[in-house]
Amino acid sequence: MRVSGTLIEDTYAEAFTLRASRLVITAGSGRWAAIAARVMTGFATSVIGCGCEAGPEGPAPGRTPDGRPGVRVLVFARSPGDLQEQLMRRVGQCVMTAATTACFDDLPSEETVRVGSRLRFFGDGHQASKVLDAALAGAAQAATDDAAPPRERRFWRIPVMDGEFVVEDRFGVRKAVAGGNFLILGRDPEATLAAAERAVEAIRRLPGVILPFPGGIVRSGSKVGSKYKKLIASTNSPYCPTLRRSVKTALPDDAAGALEIVIDGLTLDDVRRATAAGVRAACGDGILRISAGNYGGKLGKHLVHLRPLLQETAG
């Protein structure tokens, strides 16, 4: 199967289940909301080394809880406990500290983690809570097409030096899908990077997904395991061009190397949609093949088969 002249390998990506929260960060201007979101999602490329995976999600929300400009952020972690810890640290250190910001839950769920209710202690006793009753919150939810059952929402007003930091008491947590991926194998490094950038641009227009790595692109893709027993992951040697004669390579002779796009989404459908959009954008001149990372079922239960996906989404 070829898309715009690029061969799509008959393979699949293997994704796994994490827990996710979705936040809306608002601020006095879009610029400050973006600054807070960028800082909050820094050092959040992989749960292996960062504790969580995070990134700004899709286009800016049309309507935010406090009516100010805002940015949506998705955060993924292994367990609700990990997520709570990461959110507490990141909202506390990166959002509360950013001028004019506020932070709200944007993923109503049965399961929740405490964020504002822990951060409030920073107020040193001067914090105050405000509760939007379920009946009234339900009206606001209906106005934003939020189909979740009406729920009471509690917010904390924490005094800070430019006024008040408003943060939601609890944030919803849902099972989500992380580690969706595809590999771009290009004829030269420039074409490969340009293709990856096209893929990132296409995926970042979509809701429900993030690309947690720098610029949305991974150059140090990993395989499961290592010759060193302490490591659970190590460099994806079959795709490293400098290891061509040292290991069994997965690179064609005329490929200069590969770049990987890693996708985390709220649902498998979100990841599939993003994969299809990204692959289509990446294909073209200078791109020899599109492949995907899988580990023979060792890593996760969600499989995204490239060829059937592209056939389903054709046209």
Place this chain on the structure above:
Amino acid sequence: MPILLKLKRRPAPPAAPIDASSLCPDRLAGLGRREVERLPILVGRSDVPLGELFQVSGDGGEAIEVEGDLSPFALVGASMSRGRLVVRGAVGPRAAARMRGGTLLVDGRAGDHAGEGMTGGLLRIRGDAGDHLAAPVPGAPRGMNRGTILIDGSAGRMAAARMRRGLIAIAGDLGEAAACGMLAGSLFVFGTIGRGAGALLRRGTILALGGTAPLPTFLPAGSQRLPFLELFFDALESAAFPVPAPARRAAYRRLVGDVSGRGVGEILMPAGTS
């Protein structure tokens, strides 16, 4: 199918208000028309079948519509915990007393003590409300504790006494001595508030868009834009309760008190008002 009740004639005002606590979705839901007609309404010292006062149609649902001037009827929607009760006309005292959930919509004015001891749900009064709105039930240390009350008109004196939690929004004016001893919660008034608001206020927010004469025990604490207000304003507008444009994204003059009781509550007025 909703239960429809139409008042046959306005009863002569008895010495004591008619006890209409039967007019509540919790009591009517699931009942057939005949059963609804047999429900007792306490008029003076005698029980009168509901069917003698109201023409009943429909049955079974948690949605109830009542048509007529219920000014002599007390306790309409009292203790309701679910469903929706709409009254096309005025209601008497203690409407929605001890309400726990659901929605009570009054398309007219309400008597004194509306929302007394409320702990949940939504009470919407399209007209004016009387005195002692959201008051504590007699002997209780706390007043309203959760829930939302929206008044499209004005309300009388002594509203939100010892309020603990929840939101009261009033489109018009509010009388004297509002939020006396308020413990927490939010009282938004888009008109003016009479004298003595917030006496012995512990915590909580009183917003007086049309201004008020604050007690001397409230201290000026500067002007501020407060993003949390927008959360409430958005929710109010979503519930079709208009918020005046000057309230939105405005800076508010903040007064903190009541310092006579070491309170840390706040009175908010638009910056520039006295």
